[in-house]
Amino acid sequence: MQQERPFDLLNKVTGQKVFIRLKNNVSIRGRMSSFDAHMNIVLEDAEELDGGDLKAKLGTILLRGGNIIFISPA
Amino acid sequence: MQQERPFDLLNKVTGQKVFIRLKNNVSIRGRMSSFDAHMNIVLEDAEELDGGDLKAKLGTILLRGGNIIFISPA
Amino acid sequence: MQQERPFDLLNKVTGQKVFIRLKNNVSIRGRMSSFDAHMNIVLEDAEELDGGDLKAKLGTILLRGGNIIFISPA
Amino acid sequence: MQQERPFDLLNKVTGQKVFIRLKNNVSIRGRMSSFDAHMNIVLEDAEELDGGDLKAKLGTILLRGGNIIFISPA
Amino acid sequence: MQQERPFDLLNKVTGQKVFIRLKNNVSIRGRMSSFDAHMNIVLEDAEELDGGDLKAKLGTILLRGGNIIFISPA
Amino acid sequence: MQQERPFDLLNKVTGQKVFIRLKNNVSIRGRMSSFDAHMNIVLEDAEELDGGDLKAKLGTILLRGGNIIFISPA
Amino acid sequence: MQQERPFDLLNKVTGQKVFIRLKNNVSIRGRMSSFDAHMNIVLEDAEELDGGDLKAKLGTILLRGGNIIFISPA
Numbered sequence: 001m002q003q004e005r006p007f008d009l010l011n012k013v014t015g016q017k018v019f020i021r022l023k024n025n026v027s028i029r030g031r032m033s034s035f036d037a038h039m040n041i042v043l044e045d046a047e048e049l050d051g052g053d054l055k056a057k058l059g060t061i062l063l064r065g066g067n068i069i070f071i072s073p074a
Numbered sequence: 075m076q077q078e079r080p081f082d083l084l085n086k087v088t089g090q091k092v093f094i095r096l097k098n099n100v101s102i103r104g105r106m107s108s109f110d111a112h113m114n115i116v117l118e119d120a121e122e123l124d125g126g127d128l129k130a131k132l133g134t135i136l137l138r139g140g141n142i143i144f145i146s147p148a
Numbered sequence: 149m150q151q152e153r154p155f156d157l158l159n160k161v162t163g164q165k166v167f168i169r170l171k172n173n174v175s176i177r178g179r180m181s182s183f184d185a186h187m188n189i190v191l192e193d194a195e196e197l198d199g200g201d202l203k204a205k206l207g208t209i210l211l212r213g214g215n216i217i218f219i220s221p222a
Numbered sequence: 223m224q225q226e227r228p229f230d231l232l233n234k235v236t237g238q239k240v241f242i243r244l245k246n247n248v249s250i251r252g253r254m255s256s257f258d259a260h261m262n263i264v265l266e267d268a269e270e271l272d273g274g275d276l277k278a279k280l281g282t283i284l285l286r287g288g289n290i291i292f293i294s295p296a
Numbered sequence: 297m298q299q300e301r302p303f304d305l306l307n308k309v310t311g312q313k314v315f316i317r318l319k320n321n322v323s324i325r326g327r328m329s330s331f332d333a334h335m336n337i338v339l340e341d342a343e344e345l346d347g348g349d350l351k352a353k354l355g356t357i358l359l360r361g362g363n364i365i366f367i368s369p370a
Numbered sequence: 371m372q373q374e375r376p377f378d379l380l381n382k383v384t385g386q387k388v389f390i391r392l393k394n395n396v397s398i399r400g401r402m403s404s405f406d407a408h409m410n411i412v413l414e415d416a417e418e419l420d421g422g423d424l425k426a427k428l429g430t431i432l433l434r435g436g437n438i439i440f441i442s443p444a
Numbered sequence: 445m446q447q448e449r450p451f452d453l454l455n456k457v458t459g460q461k462v463f464i465r466l467k468n469n470v471s472i473r474g475r476m477s478s479f480d481a482h483m484n485i486v487l488e489d490a491e492e493l494d495g496g497d498l499k500a501k502l503g504t505i506l507l508r509g510g511n512i513i514f515i516s517p518a
Contacts, residue, residue, distance in 0.1 A: 003182070004181060004182040004190070005182055005184050006182050006183065006184050006188040006189060006190045006210050007184070007188075007210075008182070009182075009190050009208070009210045010210065022143065023172065023215075024097065024143070026143075028144075033078060034077070034078040034079050034080050034082070034083075035080065036079050036080050036081070039188075039212065040080040040081075040113075041080060042078075042080045042083050046144075046146075058144070058146055059146055059147065060083065060146060060147055061144040061145065061146040062080050062081075062083045062084065062144060062145045062146070063143070063144045064113065064139070064142050064143060064144065065212070066140075066214075067097075067143050067144075068212050069170065069172070069174075069211070069212060069215050070176075070194075070206070070209040070210060070211045070212065070215075071209065071210045072194075072206055072207055072208060072209040072210070073207065073208055096291065098245065098291070100291075102292075107226060108225070108226040108227055108228050108230070108231075109228065110227050110228050110229070114228040114229075114261075115228060116226075116228045116231050120292075120294075132292070132294055133294055133295065134231065134294060134295055135292040135293065135294040136228050136229075136231045136232065136292060136293045136294070137291070137292045138261065138287070138290050138291060138292065140288075141245075141291050141292075151330070152329060152330040152338070153330055153332050154330050154331065154332050154336040154337060154338045154358050155332070155336075156330070157330075157338050157356065157358045158358065171320065171363075187360065213360070214362075216360050217318065217320070217322075217359070217360060217363050218324075218342075218354070218357040218358060218359045218360065218363075219357065219358045220342075220354055220355055220356060220357040220358070221355065221356055244439065246393065246439070248439075250440075255374060256373070256374040256375055256376050256378070256379075257376065258375050258376050258377070262376040262377075262409075263376060264374075264376045264379050268440075268442075280440070280442055281442055281443065282379065282442060282443055283440040283441065283442040284376050284379045284380065284440060284441045284442070285439070285440045286409065286435070286438050286439060286440065288436075289393075289439050289440075299478070300477060300478040300486075301478055301480050302478050302479065302480050302484040302485060302486045302506050303480070303484075303506075304478070305478075305486050305504065305506045306506065319468065319511075335508065361508070362510075364508050365466065365468070365470075365507070365508060365511050366472075366490075366502070366505040366506060366507045366508065366511075367505065367506045368490075368502055368503055368504060368505040368506070369503065369504055392513065394467065394513070396513075398514075403448060404447070404448040404449055404450050404452070404453075405450065406449050406450050406451070410450040410451075411450060412448070412450045412453050416514075416516075428514070428516055429516055429517065430453065430516060430517055431514040431515065431516040432450050432451075432453045432454065432514060432515045432516070433513070433514045434483065434509070434512050434513060434514065436510075437467075437513050437514075
């Protein structure tokens with residue numbers, strides 16, 4: 001049996017909604033359509049959240065991995 | 075079928091208008107004419123935005139990828 | 149006898165509860181299900197803590213290693 | 223036809239006046255005489271700007287690429 | 297005679313008590329059980345200190361090297 | 371004809387007085403006696419400046435390149 | 445004749461007293477017993493200074509190179 005690795009989670013949630021906490025206290029929610037080895041991530045229908053409230057609709061975004069604290073299936 | 079990767083989005087939006095959120099709370103809008111593997115990006119007719127308002131016309135700029143939080147088709 | 153290395157601790161606590169202190173003064177608790185060489189970590193049933201109090205239930209998260217100050221068996 | 227890359231802009235503006243926005247809220251203007259792969263840049267007759275106003279004449283400077291947000295033909 | 301190198305100190309203090317000053321103004325004391333080339337360090341019976349006073353008992357921790365200012369035999 | 375590169379400026383000013391602006395708002399002046407590929411620099415008779423005023427005589431110093439914003443012939 | 449390089453200064457001051465300015469406004473003085481290519485440095489009889497005043501006796505310390513602004517023979 002092969003050992004699980006953190007990026008397996010990214011494979012599993014591709015095509016699904018995710019919640020992403022960023023370093024600058026911003027959170028973003030959207031459907032993950034792709035990722036790469038730097039954790040750069042494309043989200044569709046992305047929304048910026050302030051606390052739990054919608055702050056801005058962002059549409060499709062390419063998010064640089066270096067800004068991410070954590071990613072979670074939404 | 076080949077898997078999509080985040081940089082495919084940059085290929086798709088080359089020649090089109092993009093919105094870029096930077097780390098220092100600045101946002102920039104412009105037409106993307108080129109990018110490289112570090113996400114360095116050249117924008118034509120770039121404009122610096124403060125909230126939704128135009129703050130400064132920047133013309134052509136070469137933006138260092140390390141300053142970027144996300145890029146979005148405008 | 150082979151020398152112990154810090155990542156041996158991560159192997160030992162895989163499947164167990166861990167406490168993680170992050171750089172932005174946030175702490176997270178959860179069951180570690182996987183990690184990689186960058187100390188990226190997947191936690192199940194993750195909880196964000198403020199001081200010792202529960203602040204938010206996060207569920208499954210993939211945490212980027214670069215945000216971590218220390219990890220401890222909980 | 224070969225694809226344009228961001229550093230092509232640096233080649234084009236070599237010998238010309240450029241405007242450079244730095245991370246620490248400082249802007250610099252000068253004639254670019256050389257650059258390298260790290261975006262280290264030599265400017266002649268460089269001037270430090272505060273808003274649009276001249277703050278200091280710097281003469282020839284070697285600017286480390288890591289401090290740059292964007293470069294623009296002036 | 298071979299020249300001493302800084303990591304020789306880490307070898308010497310393995311199994312002994314060390315004091316570690318971190319970047320975020322936190323200090324930690326504990327018995328070092330292992331380290332690696334990134335200066336990631338496992339401490340047993342770790343204690344967080346505020347000034348000279350005990351702030352929290354942390355038990356066993358894996359500390360990421362990038363947060364360290366200095367390490368000292370305690 | 372070979373293209374000029376930014377480090378050519380460092381070669382030219384070796385043995386001469388330079389002015390260096392650092393990231394933490396400190397400026398240093400001194401005679402550059404050597405440099406390497408990381409822009410680490412040795413200065414002789416170095417002086418720390420606050421605005422234009424002498425703040426401290428530092429003597430010979432080895433300055434880490436990563437702290438530098440720009441270097442200029444003084 | 446071989447060109448001098450910045451690390452030659454570290455070789456020269458090994459075994460001697462040095463003054464080290466760190467990024468977090470702390471200064472440290474001590475006798476340098478070893479260094480490596482990352483500028484990690486071991487100091488004996490290290491003292492933390494606040495302005496010119498002794499703040500704490502640190503004894504032997506291994507200082508991570510990344511925290512250093514400059515090193516100077518004391």
